[in-house]
Amino acid sequence: MAMPTLSSIFYLAIIITSMAVARPASAQLSVSFYAKTCPSVFTTVRAAVRSAINREARMGASIIRLFFHDCFVNGCDGGILLDDTGSFVGEKTAGPNANSARGFGVIDNIKTQVDKACGGTVVSCADILAIAARDSVVELGGPTYSIPVGRRDARTASKDSANSDLPGPSEDLDSITKKFSNKGFTLREMVALSGAHTVGFARCQLFRQRLYNETNIDATLATSLKANCAATAGSTDGNLAALDSQSPNRFGNNYYQGLMNNKGLLHSDQVLFNGGSADSIVKTYSNDMSAFNTDFGNAMVKMGNLSPLTGTAGEVRLDCKKVN
Template sequence: MPSQIPLLLLFMISPLLLAAPPPVSAQLSPEFYETSCPDALSIIGASVRAAVAGDPRVAASLLRLHFHDCFVQERLPGCDASVLLDDVAGSFTGEKTAFPNRDSLRGFEVVDVIKASLEVACPLVVSCADILAVAARDAVAALGGPLWTVQLGRRDSTSASLSSTNSDLPSPFSDLNTLISAFAKKGLSIIDMIALSGSHTIGQARCTVFRTRIYSDNNVNSSFASLLRSKCSIFGKDNDLSPLDMSTPTVFDNGYYKNLLSKRGLLHSDQQLYLNESGLVSSRVSLYAKNSTKFFRDFASAMVKMGNIGPLIGENGEIRTNCRKIN
């Protein structure tokens, strides 16, 4: 009977419809706390601005915390505040001692202050994962970078993964193809990767992560390398710091890309984005070096995409009372 065909089709298609998860952006929303905690965003913004006024590097550290949160996902969760969980001797190992985080990830105390204020204003409402997303945005703005609308409604994980932290975060010793695939694995494009790398216009890095760059790489500006060798000796001084963008380390601008054009990228991985003057990646670096408005626009949209990586939503996960431990 012809009239049964549409019904049959619907019957065949509906399990597929049910199985396909709705897009993340349909579930997170900028207004998520509008009635449950109307002051949430202003509380976070004020704390970030106060912390950055005291120590401008904190802005870089908060931005990096959100990146290291979102990129680590064992199965689904990405931006789930797993990065904030402390180890508990004998029972729980978090992500803080993983190679990319140990001795370099900072900003935890600022998150604690924000969370304590939010627990007074609206207990058990605002997730630590959302605090990281908003704090990253406000930190960038505090140093003169772009603003964007943050999607909200992420929940906090009840677990963490040291092994995924080691495997999913890109290494400063990576080549271009490895960087591209690390971002592709998270659903981020080459353009997203180039724009997000502009984060290295602020903040600092330890000698141990750029030593081989200044002693062994050949695509490095020679006066830049010799200046850095005086601060980072071939042995020892592993934790001595240098700015990722030497000219304007506390201004969020397009200085990072200008540095790459003159072979002044601090990390080996940074300079991989500009190996020669041709090709898609190099020409995008040149574009951002010339046009900071374009960089700001692409950076803002890539940050929204990064913030959408596998959040916990609905009834999954929890809202932690203390970002360092599960409830």
Template sequence: MASRGYILLQISLLLTVATTAFSLSPYYYKNICPEALPTIKKLVGAAVYKERRMGASLLRLHFHDCFVNGCDASILLDPAPNIDSEKNAAANQNSARGFEVIDQIKAEVDKVCGHPVVSCADILAVAARDSVVALGGPSWKVQLGRRDSTTASRTQANLDLPSPFMDLPALINNFKKQGLNQRDLVALSGGHTIGFAQCFTFRNRIYNATNIDPAFAKERRVTCPPTGENTNLAPLDPTPAFFDTAYFNNLVKQRGLLISDQELFNGGSTDNLVKSYSLYPEAFWKDFAKSMIKMGNIKPLTGNQGQIRVNCRKVNY
């Protein structure tokens, strides 16, 4: 008869296997479909080459996915009788984009793999990394093995996605709810070194803020009048097609476009980090990569949870 100690050891080992069997791994597709990641990289590179702004859009999709019930591709689901699409949430409506690129990637990846084995959630995570790299930014090993949700929540998206009008305490609390700290907040906000924002998101700042460079405010008012033209675009930093530290340099000069941007350098607890990133690009790159991995680990569906969608826009039935 086995000793009590041996039995306890076996139980302990089984519990360890049970808790780690479905953990994410950068090598998840190595044997299942080795061509998956190179295919995603190729298609993201082509999409960004065609339109540099697409890199920011794909990065944002992953961010907006993870902040609503975890990284589960819920943001990709179209409205349906039982799906209250997150695409209609305030932060996404007429704003989130890149869905067609994800559709194209999904179709091509399923083709090279022979059948649907790569989740839409993993495609979002890899496409975000490859977009940053395509725009000259850092790379990192994306943790893989997520599965796709069968639900979406516009209500949760409205509650959990950070607003461009938030002050620093609200931003800190918003990220804390996702298990992210102040360093993650500042590093991930550095994603605003690429892309654009719509006039309605920064109008109040350029006309009413006191913590803004007057010349910068005047420059932005040219294409964002006091009323109307809500969808006119402005770059989030002077080099929106390159992943660099111009975003942080701008904040130090009080030239942040959004209220939520400038709040990171406004006499608060994140000032030193902003200044550090503006001076040391390597520190920003390193922390951005770490925070992206951390964000990508927010409540993933693994194992038998969720499903691998055939069409990223629809639940499999």
């Protein structure tokens, strides 16, 4: 019998270690969690997501971003969905979310459809958002991956944590890497998750500084962007530009190819390929769509396992906008 090689032993050790690390966060999440209580949840969410994207192609990217902004703040608990009240401050008005995070009405609509299909309030808003994000990736042409469910909804939220934990559009590579590392993500996983910017748009005010003050931006792209984004704050602040100018509504690895040609829209995009530690990973994904798809799917599952509320913690909201 052939003896195992040193590399195979090392690889096995990595798998075992990863499983040991991941198990506590996702111990009570399961793909079959709703098999008896609401077996149609996945098909119901998928149909609703497809309908929403058919109405507005941009919505898919918005839902993916909403999921990310939920999970990065106190875990995947639906906290971002809560409205402010006279006695409660949620996360919607935090800097990274105000006038930016969108898709709340779509999630509310999906919640209504799911509750109807289940015959009652069974599925949490946090789970609906996680499933909807996966389905958005698939509908836009990206990879599919399994979604363990069983999350419950938080009764609290944290505007301060949203302001401090979420990466910003003007941050440098070291800062972004640290924020992802604080959540347990490797550099490679961070670069893979950044590939979500293969779809979606950003407002002029978020890329103006890069557009008019940085030199590592493709000249043709810069000229095109300046036509819709003035050098000073004002009426063009809300004008949109595609994060990936080649395919803003189609999931793929064009984002990484664009970075290699200085076509990153945001400063935080282009720092992934600017002579730093992430360059080699960007090159890999730009040349290997399969590697990107696999790593992205795995990283999204890992993100969905960030500190979920399970068991009797939290609640299953009747209305995603407010606690019961």
